[in-house]
Amino acid sequence: MRFYAERPIRLAAQVLCDALAIAWVTGSCWLAGLAESAVLELQAPGHRMIEAGGELRSTFADAAGTASGVPLVGDDLAGALGRGGSAGGVLVDAGVRLLEAVELAATGAAVVIVAFSLLPVLAAWFPRRVRYARAAGQAVAMRARGADLLALRALTELPHRRLKRFGTEPAAAWRAGDAEVIAQLARERLASLGLRVS
Structure with missing residues (x-):
């Protein structure tokens, strides 16, 4: 297979087309990275939910520990406060799920952008280059014979x-x-x- 022509004008056109295809793919990857970063910024509420849930759980745990020392009602009060701490755990879990969903969406957005931008390259440029390489390689072999x-x-x-x-x-x-x-x-x-x- 021979990927490039021998005559300068055809060679220059091929090099230019290849450079444009590489630039297109590179630009698409850059755009996909930007899109992924933009979507990942939506994780901020999830981080705040995790932080707030952790603080809520810690606060209720401390309050339950303190309440357990109250005579007569300490155990009941500590149990009630302990159940309140589980709300913090729910908030943490929700934050984690939000982070995972946003990360999945960011990756999906990047993959979709790259896939759609590769379609013209794979449909038009790549098959033509392979066909040319085969035909030129065969022609060079025939030229020798x-x-x-x-x-x-x-x-x-x-x-x-x-x-x-x-x-x-x-x-x-x-x-x-x-x-x-x-x-x-x-x-x-x-x-x-x-x-x-x-």
């Missing part, structure tokens, strides 16, 4: 309007072994890929 196979490839792959330049029946000329037409067809095939004749 002679013009006949390149001429045949030109007959099968070049548009009809380009083949009309070689007369009304270029296929018949190829079958007859017309060296001039074969050389022209081979040159045209190489030129269509941005490759040199030799």
Whole structure:
């Protein structure tokens, strides 16, 4: 496989397209990182809930410990305050779940942005580059063996309007072994890929 042309204009166009594709993917990843960071900022209420729940639980636990020393009603009062402390635990759990949900949403947003931005690259740029690399690699291998196979490839792959330049029946000329037409067809095939004749 050959990824780049030999002729300067085609080579420059390929390098530019590749650079644009890389810049697009890089920009998409940067945008995905920004989106993820923006969504993660929504975790602030969750952190405050965890902090408030912890303080509430600690306060009720301290109050229950103090209340247990009250004569006669100390145990009942401590039990009631202990149940109040469980509300702090619920608040902490809710904060943790909020943090997890926001983190999942942030990751999902980043993945969606990257996936959608990669679609044009994977649908348009990548298949064309692979097709070119295969065709150019085959053409370079054929060029080393002679013009006949390149001429045949030109007959099968070049548009009809380009083949009309070689007369009304270029296929018949190829079958007859017309060296001039074969050389022209081979040159045209190489030129269509941005490759040199030799």
